[in-house]
Amino acid sequence: MIYDQARRWIFRHKLISLSTVVYIATSLFCMHILFGNVMSIKTRTDEVFSASAGEELYLYDNVEPLGPVIRNPEQVQAVKRYYADLATDDRFKFYERIGQPISVGGFKGTDIFCYGYEHGGAVNIYEMHNMQQYTTVKQLALNFVAYQDFLANQVADAIGFTEEDFYLDESYILPVLLGAEYEGVYEVGDVIDCLYYGITTKYKVRGFLRQGACIPRKGQMVYLDRYMVTVSPTVTLEPQSEDEAYWQGALYFHKLNGSVLLQDLTLPGFINVLEAYRLKHGMFELHIMTYPETAITSLRLLTYASTDILVLLAVLLFVFVALVLVLGTILNLSQDRKNMRAMLVSGLTTSDLRKIKIAEFKLLYSGGVILAAIAIFFLALPATPSLALVLAMTLLTPYMVTVIPINIHATRFINNRVLR
Amino acid sequence: MIRLNNICKTYESKKVAKEVLKGVNCTIRRGELVAIMGKSGAGKSTLLNIIGGLLEATSGQYFLDDLDVTAMTRGTRDRFREQQIGLIVQDYALIGSLTAYDNIAMPLEFRNVPINLARKLIKEIALELEIAHLLSQKVHSLSGGECQRVAIARALIKQPTVLLADEPTGALDEQTEQKILELLQRLKQDNRIIVLATHSRDVANCCDRVLRISEGVLVSN
Numbered sequence: 199m200i201y202d203q204a205r206r207w208i209f210r211h212k213l214i215s216l217s218t219v220v221y222i223a224t225s226l227f228c229m230h231i232l233f234g235n236v237m238s239i240k241t242r243t244d245e246v247f248s249a250s251a252g253e254e255l256y257l258y259d260n261v262e263p264l265g266p267v268i269r270n271p272e273q274v275q276a277v278k279r280y281y282a283d284l285a286t287d288d289r290f291k292f293y294e295r296i297g298q299p300i301s302v303g304g305f306k307g308t309d310i311f312c313y314g315y316e317h318g319g320a321v322n323i324y325e326m327h328n329m330q331q332y333t334t335v336k337q338l339a340l341n342f343v344a345y346q347d348f349l350a351n352q353v354a355d356a357i358g359f360t361e362e363d364f365y366l367d368e369s370y371i372l373p374v375l376l377g378a379e380y381e382g383v384y385e386v387g388d389v390i391d392c393l394y395y396g397i398t399t400k401y402k403v404r405g406f407l408r409q410g411a412c413i414p415r416k417g418q419m420v421y422l423d424r425y426m427v428t429v430s431p432t433v434t435l436e437p438q439s440e441d442e443a444y445w446q447g448a449l450y451f452h453k454l455n456g457s458v459l460l461q462d463l464t465l466p467g468f469i470n471v472l473e474a475y476r477l478k479h480g481m482f483e484l485h486i487m488t489y490p491e492t493a494i495t496s497l498r499l500l501t502y503a504s505t506d507i508l509v510l511l512a513v514l515l516f517v518f519v520a521l522v523l524v525l526g527t528i529l530n531l532s533q534d535r536k537n538m539r540a541m542l543v544s545g546l547t548t549s550d551l552r553k554i555k556i557a558e559f560k561l562l563y564s565g566g567v568i569l570a571a572i573a574i575f576f577l578a579l580p581a582t583p584s585l586a587l588v589l590a591m592t593l594l595t596p597y598m599v600t601v602i603p604i605n606i607h608a609t610r611f612i613n614n615r616v617l618r
Numbered sequence: 619m620i621r622l623n624n625i626c627k628t629y630e631s632k633k634v635a636k637e638v639l640k641g642v643n644c645t646i647r648r649g650e651l652v653a654i655m656g657k658s659g660a661g662k663s664t665l666l667n668i669i670g671g672l673l674e675a676t677s678g679q680y681f682l683d684d685l686d687v688t689a690m691t692r693g694t695r696d697r698f699r700e701q702q703i704g705l706i707v708q709d710y711a712l713i714g715s716l717t718a719y720d721n722i723a724m725p726l727e728f729r730n731v732p733i734n735l736a737r738k739l740i741k742e743i744a745l746e747l748e749i750a751h752l753l754s755q756k757v758h759s760l761s762g763g764e765c766q767r768v769a770i771a772r773a774l775i776k777q778p779t780v781l782l783a784d785e786p787t788g789a790l791d792e793q794t795e796q797k798i799l800e801l802l803q804r805l806k807q808d809n810r811i812i813v814l815a816t817h818s819r820d821v822a823n824c825c826d827r828v829l830r831i832s833e834g835v836l837v838s839n
Contacts, residue, residue, distance in 0.1 A: 199728065210715055536711065542672075543711040544724040544772060547696035617672060 200550065203541070204557035207534075214530065215562060221526075222566025225519040227573045230592040232512045236505065237588055243501045245351045246412060246419075253491065254293070254457040255468065256416065257484045261451075268447030271437070277450045278433075280479040284454070285341070290468060291459040294341035294430045295348075295415045296452045301325060301332035302426075303391035303398075307383045311335045311424050325393075332393050338413075338422065339430035341456070348413040349427065354378075357386075357405035359429055366431040374401035377423040378409040390426075397445035401428060417489030419497060454484070516596065523600045527559055528607050538616045548612045555608045559601065567593050620646040620669060620780065620811055625678035627664050627834075638664045640834040641678070646827075648779075651802060651812045653822040656831035662815035663784055665831065669813060670782045671699035682780065700728070704773030708785035710765045714758035718749065718768045721757055725776045743771045747801065763794030770801065781805065783814040787821055799824045 208215045267273050285292045299313035309315055312323045313334045323334040340349065342364045350358055353375060363373050376384060384390065390401045412421045430453055437443035460468055472484060538551050546554075570593065627639040638661045646652050654662045667673040668680060671687060674695070680687045682702060690698060705711075712721045719740060726736040744750040749767045752760060757768065766786060773781055783802070787795035799821060806812045806826075814821070822828045830838040 199730070536709075537713050539707075539711045540713045540721070541724065543705045543707060543769075544721075545700040545728050545776065547693075547700075549696070 200553045200557050201561070203554045204561055207537075207554070207558050208561060215565075218526065218562045219565040219569060222523070222563055223569035223573065225515075225522075226566060226570035226593055226596070227577075229512065229515055229519060229596070230570065230574050230588060232508065232515055233592050234588045236508045236512050239501070239505050239508065242410070243498075243505060247494075247498050247501075253488060254459050255465070255486050255488060256455075256457045257472075257486060258455045259451065259482060259484055261482055264451065268444055268451065269440075270447075271443055274443060274447040274450060276479045276481060277447070277454060280475055280481045281450055281454050283475045283478070284456075284458075284472075287471065289460075289462040289471070291343055291347070291461065292341070292456055293344040293347070293459065294339065294453055294456040295344050295413065295420075296337075296339040296430055296455075297415065297420070298337060298339065298394075298452055299334045300337040300426065300428070301327070301334050301393040303327070303330045303332050303393065305333035305335065307335070307380065310379065311383075311426075315424075327393050327398075330391075335426060336424055337426045337428060338415075338420065339428045339452075341430045341453070344413075345429075349375075349407070349411065349422075352408050352411035354406045354408045359404065363404075364429045364432055366433045366435065368435065369400075370398075371400040371402055372429050372431060373404040375404055375427040376406050377425045377427070378407055378411065379423045380426075381406055395445045395448040396441050401426070414494050417491055418493050520596050520599045523596065524603050524607075527555075527600070527604045528611075531555060531608060531611050532615070535611075535615055538612065542616055548609075548617055551612050551616065552605070552608045555612075556601065556605060559604055560597075563597050567597075619648060619681075619683060620644075620813075621679075621681040622669075623679040623681075625665070625668060625675045625680060627661070627668060627673065628676045638834050639668075639675070642831070642834075642836050644829060644836060646811055646813060648809045648811055649806055650827060651806045651825045652814070653825040653828045654813065654815045654831060655817070655819075655822050655828055658817075660831045661834045662831055666782050666784050666813065666815050669780065670703045670705055671695045672705075700725075701776070702779045704776065704778035704781045706766070706769050706773050706781070706783040706786050708788045710769040712757045712765060712769060712772070715756065717754055717756055718760065718764075718771075719753040721768055722753075722771045722775055725772060729776065739775055740771075743775055747771050747774075761794075762790050763797065766790060766794075766798055767801070770798070770805075774805065779811065781810055781812045783812070785816055786814055787816070787818065795821070 261267055305311075309323075313336050314323070315336075325332050325334070342359070342361050345359050358375065359373060366372065371389070374390065384403050386403050386405055388403045390403065392399050392401055407422055407427065409423060410421065411423070412419045414420075431449075433446055433449065437446055458468065463471065469486070472486075475481070476483060534555075538555075541551060541554075542548070571589075574589070622642050622644050625639055625642040626637070628635050628637045642661075642665060654665060656662050664673065668675050674692075675688055678688065682698075685698065687695065687698060713724075722740050722743065723736055726739065731739075740753070741750070744753055747767050747770060749764065749771060752764055752768065757765060760768065770786075781802075786802070787798050790798065795818075802812055802814070803824065814825070816822055828838075829836055
């Protein structure tokens with residue numbers, strides 16, 4: 199009977215009801231967009247900045263000329279052992295983020311993917327090898343630790359690298375993740391021919407990165423939408439040719455030029471460790487340098503400030519929506535006094551009247567929620583990573599916040615203005 | 619029979635407590651048409667609302683036949699009101715956007731009376747009150763007298779033991795007032811108790827008995 203009466207009231211007051219439903223739907227939709235974006239930005243910000251919270255020490259060699267060293271098999275083996283000690287020492291994290299461009303055979307993309315495109319145009323990006331044209335494109339090679347700490351949570355559809363992917367086998371096929379702008383250029387499963395220091399390797403497309411994926415490197419954020427992100431492999435295979443030996447040498451020199459995030463060591467302690475490994479393997483010296491984090495810090499501060507402003511806006515919108523709902527319902531209640539009196543005189547109790555008023559609000563609110571949910575589903579669903587939370591927050595919280603004052607006011611109003 | 623024993627009513631507000639009824643005693647028998655007279659603010663409407671079960675007396679006892687209404691819980695009193703009391707108010711308390719039929723049907727709807735039975739009952743009462751031709755009309759298009767008849771029909775449709783009317787002719791012209799009073803005279807013959815609150819001496823003269831109330835006390839019976 200309560201809901202039946204509430205429904206009748208709604209049909210008798212079509213214009214007010216429709217306006218209320220549209221207002222609720224519009225408000226909820228806007229709140230969803232705002233809260234969704236706040237959540238999205240917060241999640242993205244945390245993803246991007248969570249791993250770049252410490253000062254990294256960048257290592258680089260100063261070997262000149264490099265050619266004779268790379269061509270010396272014994273030196274290469276020493277470099278590999280030296281690298282292995284550094285990469286497996288658990289007193290610090292050893293990151294590899296090698297930004298060496300790579301040559302791709304029969305490249306399907308446009309110039310935007312080419313090395314140097316963003317810096318005034320790509321120059322000398324084409325070369326011929328075995329009668330095939332190779333194009334030099336932007337590449338970033340990561341070791342497993344760097345992948346896990348900086349990129350794993352930015353891979354679309356959660357298809358990324360596993361630890362096994364970082365070991366090269368005889369097939370010379372490695373997985374590759376492509377930046378978001380590569381979508382439509384290559385597809386998952388495609389095999390791309392690459393040329394790296396004279397050796398052809400194959401990269402099989404594992405998946406794509408989320409749009410805007412980025413990682414910190416040398417004090418800057420590197421945006422990966424136009425990058426190929428490959429694994430920086432550990433090679434245990436013995437070189438079968440001079441070319442392969444040369445390739446392994448070049449690869450390991452790049453791998454050695456990584457960065458270190460100290461965990462259980464101080465800087466002098468780390469220098470001692472580095473020196474001990476150098477002497478152990480009879481290696482050349484590695485230099486240590488840092489990059490100022492100004493750019494990343496500014497970006498981080500700016501992003502957090504924007505998030506705070508959005509949160510404030512969202513809260514203001516929430517308060518406004520709730521206030522208008524409560525005031526609107528209260529106004530509507532006072533205008534409905536005569537009808538309520540008629541129902542009271544006809545035999546309804548004050549409690550029935552209150553329940554009818556709350557039922558009206560529930561029905562109108564439900565109408566608004568349904569409309570808003572449809573709009574969200576068709577227009578704004580992908581904007582939110584934690585959809586259930588945002589939906590609950592934007593669709594249900596205003597109801598919970600407004601129904602209590604409405605209930606209290608309805609009880610008072612009925613007892614003081616309708617009953618007497 | 620209605621029996622009121624030392625009924626008191628005090629309205630409590632944040633700052634002051636206002637004593638509106640100060641020990642009202644009276645008895646009203648079935649088949650009686652009784653008027654309660656008094657100045658504005660004397661306590662007529664409050665007494666009527668207590669008899670009607672809309673308000674709870676602060677102290678005292680109120681019996682309808684053998685039922686002690688003052689001892690009832692709020693829920694029981696609500697049911698008592700719904701079953702035993704018919705209310706007519708000065709401003710009619712009708713829903714203007716509904717037809718006369720829908721307004722009269724409201725109490726039956728709240729009782730979940732089947733539609734066919736409701737239709738039959740409404741037709742009967744409408745014929746009795748000579749408003750059958752008005753049933754399909756929206757209430758806001760009716761005259762004051764017609765509205766009051768519709769309000770009476772709504773009060774009577776649930777066959778109440780007690781019919782309470784607060785200034786039932788207050789907004790009507792003389793001719794219409796007379797018709798309504800004749801109607802109330804007729805209705806009391808069904809062994810009903812009819813109590814009306816009024817300022818009008820003419821209305822009071824048409825009743826079987828007049829209770830005069832002044833400053834919350836019954837001064838003559």
